Amino acid sequence: MRKGTSTRNIGIGIAVVAVFFLLPAFLPRFYVYLISLMLVYGLLATSLNIVLGYGGVFQFHHCVFYGVGAYATALFLTKTGVPFILSFLAGAVAAAVLSFLMGIITVRLSKLYFGMLQISLGSLVWAIVYRWYSFTGGDDGIHGIPVPEIISSYNGSYYFTLAVTLICLFLIYKIIKSPFGSALQGIRDNPVRSGMIGINVKRHLLVALVIAGFFGGVAGSLFVVVDKTVFPDMLFWTLSLEVFIMCLIGGWFSFFGPMVGAAIVIALRTFVSGYTVYWALVYGIVMVFVIFFLPNGILGFLEQRAKPADEKKLIEKG
Amino acid sequence: MTFLELTKVNTFYGLSHILFDVSLSVNKGEIVGLLGRNGAGKSTTMKSIMALVPPRSGFIRFKGQDIKGKDPYLLFRTGIGYVPDDRRVFADLSVDDNLEIVYRRNGDWTKEKVYQLFPPLAEIKDRRAGHLSGGEQQMLTIGRALMGSPELLLLDEPTEGLAPLIVKALENQILQLKSMGISILLSEQNVKSALKLVDRVYVIDNGRIRFEGTVKDLETNEEIKKRYLMV
Numbered sequence A: 001m002r003k004g005t006s007t008r009n010i011g012i013g014i015a016v017v018a019v020f021f022l023l024p025a026f027l028p029r030f031y032v033y034l035i036s037l038m039l040v041y042g043l044l045a046t047s048l049n050i051v052l053g054y055g056g057v058f059q060f061h062h063c064v065f066y067g068v069g070a071y072a073t074a075l076f077l078t079k080t081g082v083p084f085i086l087s088f089l090a091g092a093v094a095a096a097v098l099s100f101l102m103g104i105i106t107v108r109l110s111k112l113y114f115g116m117l118q119i120s121l122g123s124l125v126w127a128i129v130y131r132w133y134s135f136t137g138g139d140d141g142i143h144g145i146p147v148p149e150i151i152s153s154y155n156g157s158y159y160f161t162l163a164v165t166l167i168c169l170f171l172i173y174k175i176i177k178s179p180f181g182s183a184l185q186g187i188r189d190n191p192v193r194s195g196m197i198g199i200n201v202k203r204h205l206l207v208a209l210v211i212a213g214f215f216g217g218v219a220g221s222l223f224v225v226v227d228k229t230v231f232p233d234m235l236f237w238t239l240s241l242e243v244f245i246m247c248l249i250g251g252w253f254s255f256f257g258p259m260v261g262a263a264i265v266i267a268l269r270t271f272v273s274g275y276t277v278y279w280a281l282v283y284g285i286v287m288v289f290v291i292f293f294l295p296n297g298i299l300g301f302l303e304q305r306a307k308p309a310d311e312k313k314l315i316e317k318g
Numbered sequence B: 001m002t003f004l005e006l007t008k009v010n011t012f013y014g015l016s017h018i019l020f021d022v023s024l025s026v027n028k029g030e031i032v033g034l035l036g037r038n039g040a041g042k043s044t045t046m047k048s049i050m051a052l053v054p055p056r057s058g059f060i061r062f063k064g065q066d067i068k069g070k071d072p073y074l075l076f077r078t079g080i081g082y083v084p085d086d087r088r089v090f091a092d093l094s095v096d097d098n099l100e101i102v103y104r105r106n107g108d109w110t111k112e113k114v115y116q117l118f119p120p121l122a123e124i125k126d127r128r129a130g131h132l133s134g135g136e137q138q139m140l141t142i143g144r145a146l147m148g149s150p151e152l153l154l155l156d157e158p159t160e161g162l163a164p165l166i167v168k169a170l171e172n173q174i175l176q177l178k179s180m181g182i183s184i185l186l187s188e189q190n191v192k193s194a195l196k197l198v199d200r201v202y203v204i205d206n207g208r209i210r211f212e213g214t215v216k217d218l219e220t221n222e223e224i225k226k227r228y229l230m231v
Helices: A002-026 A029-052 A063-079 A084-106 A111-131 A154-177 A179-189 A191-196 A201-227 A237-250 A257-275 A279-293 A297-317 B042-049 B072-078 B095-100 B111-117 B134-146 B164-179 B191-197 B215-220 B222-229
Strands: B002-013 B016-027 B031-035 B057-062 B080-083 B152-156 B183-188 B200-205 B208-214
Touching: A002 A029, A002 A154, A029 A063, A029 A154, A029 A201, A029 A237, A029 A257, A063 A084, A063 A111, A063 A201, A063 A237, A084 A111, A084 A201, A111 A237, A154 A179, A154 A201, A179 A191, A179 A201, A179 B095, A191 A201, A191 B072, A237 A257, A237 A279, A237 A297, A257 A279, A257 A297, B002 B042, B002 B183, B016 B031, B016 B042, B016 B183, B016 B208, B031 B042, B031 B191, B042 B080, B042 B152, B042 B183, B072 B080, B080 B134, B095 B111, B095 B134, B111 B134, B111 B164, B134 B152, B134 B164, B164 B183, B164 B191, B183 B191, B191 B215, B200 B215, B200 B222, B208 B215, B208 B222, B215 B222
Parallel strands: B031 B183, B031 B200, B080 B152, B152 B183
Antiparallel strands: B002 B016, B002 B057, B200 B208
């Protein structure tokens, strides 16, 4: 039975990927761009979920790594002659380094205190980016970032984003399913008990934070490819909140939850804001309904509904 | 040779004084019982050793080293396995993953060896640990502690709330562990069950050690039995 479901899942996965690859052939440009954005934010939310959903860490200001990744890539591309692929990687590495430095400080605290300290440290980074006109362009950001021809076209950037997102999701999935990921979930369950079986909780969390920061940075660099601009709002805490909400709406205990959440939030933001300036109101109502009726998020809810059949079989078998 | 040694340990929960000058020792390869009623201080003694509730004064030596104030994960890595009385497993992980994530000091214990000791676990490897029965969870928690190849095992009321048949199996398994050379500090309310297993006994009441001796000494000492153990 177990084998049957896993082959079915692989089949679904291949079908979904195939549909994504064929989309640009049918959809107008605007929608292709929109889906690229969903992928970028989906990757960002999934990277947050490594520590939020699987590690139980309240990483409130995850966008710092996204923004720093984007800025690092943008600065390398505009100010140096470094090849594109290295500039792209520089974004992720810069985000990972920042995540390590912030992590050393924040990992000493737990739960809400962790989140509060993280918001303040992150806002510090935002303030630097916002104020340092000569280097980061300050409030203006950086525009017209030179991205190589082949991936700067609409379809090119879409395929590049899709490929990088798929690779990153695969890597994150592997990390989550590895013993490292299991130990991380153990820490989420109970940090004290994890210590009692020899896990160095703080170091484990720090490594997880660096990994999350790294993939957040990748998402930031992808945004540069899709939009060719960076601006300080990418590091502002309201965006972090939005990414946090993406995880909650989609389901922070399911792997693809944040992806789904990101798609929903982006779609709401884009389409509802076409009808009314009060789109945040609609957004808020959706949020309230999700929290009240689907505490595990939309995907979490669907997974739960699908589960009972499996569980019954398991009971019959055992 | 004294393996684990507590000397005049005093432990507090906030302002309330719980353990009063508790001294006890465990020698290599023996099972030592820590008996007492509910709330006598058995679990707190265990938690003091494991630094979950660090003692305020006194010494704790393990293999001749002072271990007071060390982090729990470091204690585990020096060879102390702890099985808490709430025997909580990592509910979201499978049985296999519960064993997998343990820090391993050396290769003495493998998952296969744990499954050999607890055959029922092998059949439910892939099940979520949160769905196990009480007895299965107890086996898993002990197995988890064993994965770190401990030299000393702290078992806090392992038989509490289990069916008699399972208790019997567990007793055999504990004796098996002893024969492998693992020293065990076993806390129990169930005096009858404990006396079948242990070599020496400490009786604790109101945070003080009231009696220390062999099983025979305790069995002949009616007063201690009546006063502190209610048997």
